[in-house]
Amino acid sequence: MQSYLKRILTARVYDVAIQSPLEAAPSLSARIGNHVLLKREDMQPVFSFKLRGAYNKMAQLTPEQLKRGVIAASAGNHAQGVALSANKLGCKAIIVMPVTTPQVKIDAVRHFGRDAVKIVLHGDSYNDAYSHALLLQEKQKLSFVHPFDDPDVIAGQGTIGMEILRQHTQPIEAIFCAIGGGGLIAGVAAYVKQIRPEVKVIGVQTIDSDAMYRSLKAKKRVTLTEVGLFSDGTAVKLAGEETFRICKKYVDEIILVDTDEVCAAIKDVFQDTRSILEPAGALAIAGAKRYAAREKLKDKTLVTVLSGANMNFDRLHFVAERAEIGEERESILAVTIPETPGSFRKFCSLLGSRNITEFNYRYADPKTAHIFVGIQVRDPAETGKLIANLKKNKLPALDLTDNEMAKLHLRHLVGGRAPEVSNEIMYRFEFPERPGALMNFLNSMSHNWNISLFHYRNHGADYGRVLVGMQVPHHDKKAFQNFLSQLGYRYWDESENPVYKLFLG
16 A cells, blocks of 8 residues: 555646645535535546546556557546547547447547547447457557556546645545545545545445445445446446455445435535536535434534536436435425315415425326325425324325335326226336337337336436336236346336326326
8 A cells, every 4th residue: 555655646647637626615514514625626627537547547658558559448537538648648549438428428538539539439338348448459459548447547546635635634524435436435545544544535326336335345346237327427337356455445434325315416516616516426425415414423524526527418407306305305295185175275274384396186086186296395304294294184195205206207297097008017117328229128028018108208317217007918927027137128117106006007
């Protein structure tokens, strides 16, 4: 680890990177009762910390290696860092990206690399692109620039830890870093723990992309079969070998957060800085908030690394929609009321002065009606009191705040029950966001199965969220399971979801 200290102190990052500011977040600090500092890596020339590690790695190459060129695999921020570094160092670079990469990121790589970079689109995922890049590296004798599992890359990212300790010499409770493959937190931890070992270094991952968390728990590297792609910058199935070694030694813990918490964190940073982070860039904020609440911290200094701001614009509506839920300031309820005069007025009166954020009503039958409603609340405890009061007044209520089907689909659906539809099952899918994904689905399913409901909504992610109702006879259930396994798309059976039974079944 002494070698990492030397590597970090001598890292060649400032030819291209800036010493990013360490700024206070006054609104967020006041709200959580602690001093939150923002390490603004979103202000780097490529809007991400990845430039540090990519350039430091490439700057260590010999003139002969630079002359032959470099190759990298990436779906975003690392690719931009390699592209700018190649342009600065005057070497050629091949960057392999999945065919699902958003055009905005492909255009950014072209912009930063200019004539130095050749882009190769291959495969549906980072792993596909990575495997193809290794083949090209061997064939063309290029130097591989790994996005995280390389000592020079780790040392480049470690300069962030060096800057933090120089910029804030007062006590620090903890430094929070997002984790994908682990390069950022490994570099920060390798430096901080040797200079100020009392400072906690805490990683943050999403609950559906937690490879490093599971690896540290198992004491060996664990490969995930699937990863969530909302936080695409940290969607890594297998943590690095070297980063795992460093994290095992120096990282104090890893905190897991969900999509709603990340959306709330993006809003928190916007309110203090008027800057918009990408989901991975806001993970540290979400983790710091959860940690402070769990530990009941007061007046402690929490440093958060804002790791990137390469946000797809069309994802913003989803972030805005989910931020209030992530901050636990909105509850979504399904309420059953009698289909009698005055019952609707009674329901509204029980809500009191609370602000209604969404309201959907559809006649169900002559006796009852079901209401889908969003309500602003101060905290989850208020939701519990409201539900208890509704039930006390004989208006059964179901809390849907954590129900993904309700949040992703039901609130946007037009229609209602279809009692004449028989043998209907309801499944939620993640479709690859590329041409042909729907036709592949339709061609794979049996032509004897009728689609009775279909809802899709673009969330600006690499995968489309789709809700499908199908009429599948009971004797075809085995064939349907075979269809699911051969399709290869992520799926969830929602046939027993109470939301489906109340509003659609």
